[in-house]
Amino acid sequence: MLTLYYAPGACSLAAHIVLEESGETYEAKKVDLAGGEQRTEAYLKINPLGRVPALRLDNGEPLTENTAILPFLGKRFDLWPKDGLGEAKALSLIGFFAASVHPAHAHVGRPERYTADTTAFPGIKEAGLKTFHLYLKQIDAMLAGREWFADRYSVLDPYGFVFYAWGVRRELPMAELKNYTAHKDRLLKRPGVARVVEDEKIKAWTITPS
Numbered sequence: 001m002l003t004l005y006y007a008p009g010a011c012s013l014a015a016h017i018v019l020e021e022s023g024e025t026y027e028a029k030k031v032d033l034a035g036g037e038q039r040t041e042a043y044l045k046i047n048p049l050g051r052v053p054a055l056r057l058d059n060g061e062p063l064t065e066n067t068a069i070l071p072f073l074g075k076r077f078d079l080w081p082k083d084g085l086g087e088a089k090a091l092s093l094i095g096f097f098a099a100s101v102h103p104a105h106a107h108v109g110r111p112e113r114y115t116a117d118t119t120a121f122p123g124i125k126e127a128g129l130k131t132f133h134l135y136l137k138q139i140d141a142m143l144a145g146r147e148w149f150a151d152r153y154s155v156l157d158p159y160g161f162v163f164y165a166w167g168v169r170r171e172l173p174m175a176e177l178k179n180y181t182a183h184k185d186r187l188l189k190r191p192g193v194a195r196v197v198e199d200e201k202i203k204a205w206t207i208t209p210s
């Protein structure tokens with residue numbers, strides 16, 4: 001059985017949705033990030049980097065990083081492109097999400113990772129938010145005329161959903177991003193997504209009245 005280590009509202013939400021929608025029995029273990037559980041000896045055995053998500057595989061081995069976990073789950077649950085170019089495009093988007101969009105947001109929430117000079121925090125946060133917003137606009141453009149990021153629903157969609165939620169949390173004008181908002185609404189209509197949103201107690205997301 002697969003076990004997902006996750007934290008409510010964190011980037012682990014993507015894998016949580018994929019597992020919930022899969023219909024396969026899995027265990028979801030909540031990690032208390034605010035309480036520092038990710039830095040305990042027990043958790044560091046699962047992910048030495050002290051982050052969520054982490055996935056314990058059927059053989060007990062841990063797998064970390066969204067860039068690995070999501071393709072792994074996508075292949076297991078037929079939510080991953082089968083052709084070479086489709087896969088390359090999916091990896092390109094996962095790379096953009098993990099290496100650009102997520103770190104831009106980290107500058108807002110974790111400025112201490114980028115400088116020890118606390119007087120520089122406001123500038124780092126402001127620049128991070130600006131860059132994060134710019135990326136969200138780019139994601140919105142990618143979704144123009146499309147229902148999902150790939151040719152059909154895939155693990156890319158719950159991953160993209162994470163950053164929409166973070167935009168809401170940071171009070172960015174998300175409703176202006178029409179394609180991205182419609183994508184978020186499509187996701188929220190999926191029963192498995194609604195269950196996870198409820199489980200993670202994410203209140204900021206409601207379906208946009210059309």
Ligand SMILES: N[C@@H](CCC(=O)N[C@@H](CS)C(=O)NCC(=O)O)C(=O)O
Nearest residue numbers: 010011033050051052053065066098
């Ligand atoms: N590159 C990692 C990033 C994981 C990550 O930063 N997770 C955050 C939550 S979104 C976390 O665990 N933060 C806890 C901490 O930094 O102490 C991935 O994409 O899987």
